[in-house]
């Protein structure tokens with residue numbers, strides 16, 4: 066049904082068509098490469114554009130580029146140079162002082178982001194954060210003007226988060242990617258005895274804080290009209306219940322993040338702002354260490370709970386966050402990407 070009526074469906078969902086109408090849009094589109102690529106008349110190429118939206122400025126890529134290439138030309142791979150690259154882009158990452166947030170902020174910087182702003186609670190950044198910044202500054206291939214910044218803020222404060230987004234937008238003139246990684250986990254507590262205050266505390270950070278972070282970046286993405294990618298860090302605990310762990314507030318909060326992802330993605334799609342979530346399984350970080358180290362038997366137990374038979378490392382999220390933040394995932398929105406060592410498959 067949908068395939069038989071591409072144009073009537075396409076009209077209302079075409080991000081290219083909507084994006085063209087946005088003020089201040091930077092991306093330009095030319096039908097010429099598509100015409101070359103397909104060997105069709107410009108009129109047919111225009112139809113293709115209406116069906117699949119705006120090509121990136123460096124397009125066509127992949128098989129389309131091969132078909133458009135002149136015989137004997139010497140093509141260069143675009144996959145890491147363009148699609149996965151964040152060259153010139155600006156990102157903000159909550160929870161970026163340590164753990165998964167810091168790892169993902171670093172990955173975005175390594176992928177070429179011109180500026181990455183890490184937002185976290187402590188007044189001053191941790192030693193880990195400072196070492197990462199210093200390491201990045203020595204890294205070959207990073208842009209000479211690349212910056213890695215720290216901002217102290219509480220994600221529960223909506224006004225403060227919006228202001229931070231605005232300040233980044235004013236400084237950088239754009240906002241391209243956001244990772245909402247700040248989160249908390251409270252101890253094993255019987256669901257029938259769960260105290261209201263503790264439940265509220267977890268939801269305040271893991272749900273409200275994630276929304277306020279996404280808003281802070283999303284408002285700037287809408288302001289500059291270049292689209293963008295928002296990545297909300299959920300957890301497999303939003304889709305499954307961790308066997309033998311009484312984490313009702315955490316699990317509830319992560320389910321909320323999954324639905325927030327879908328709702329925001331649907332509202333923001335027409336503005337070319339994509340929203341996806343990552344659901345990690347058990348990764349060894351400060352958060353999990355605080356829970357596992359006093360109960361070492363749990364490390365074996367949790368390791369046995371996935372087919373790979375081990376806990377994950379923070380660096381094993383570098384690829385997925387870079388993919389979601391970059392043009393390599395431009396048709397992906399409203400999705401949850403499970404990275405669990407296979408835990409969810411059992």
Ligand SMILES: NC(=O)c1ccc[n+]([C@@H]2O[C@H](COP(=O)([O-])OP(=O)(O)OC[C@H]3O[C@@H](n4cnc5c(N)ncnc54)[C@H](O)[C@@H]3O)[C@@H](O)[C@H]2O)c1
Pocket residue numbers: 159160161162163164165166184185186187218219220221245246247248249270274298299300301344345346347348349350351352353
């Ligand atoms: N480690 C895991 O196994 C795992 C698994 C699934 C999901 N996650 C999620 O990944 C994210 C990062 O977890 P992590 O393991 O790196 O934990 P972590 O405790 O090492 O890092 C969390 C960061 O969030 C910050 N934070 C907490 N409250 C904040 C607030 N009010 N305002 C600003 N910053 C605040 C902390 O200061 C900390 O730097 C969390 O959302 C967590 O729920 C972790």
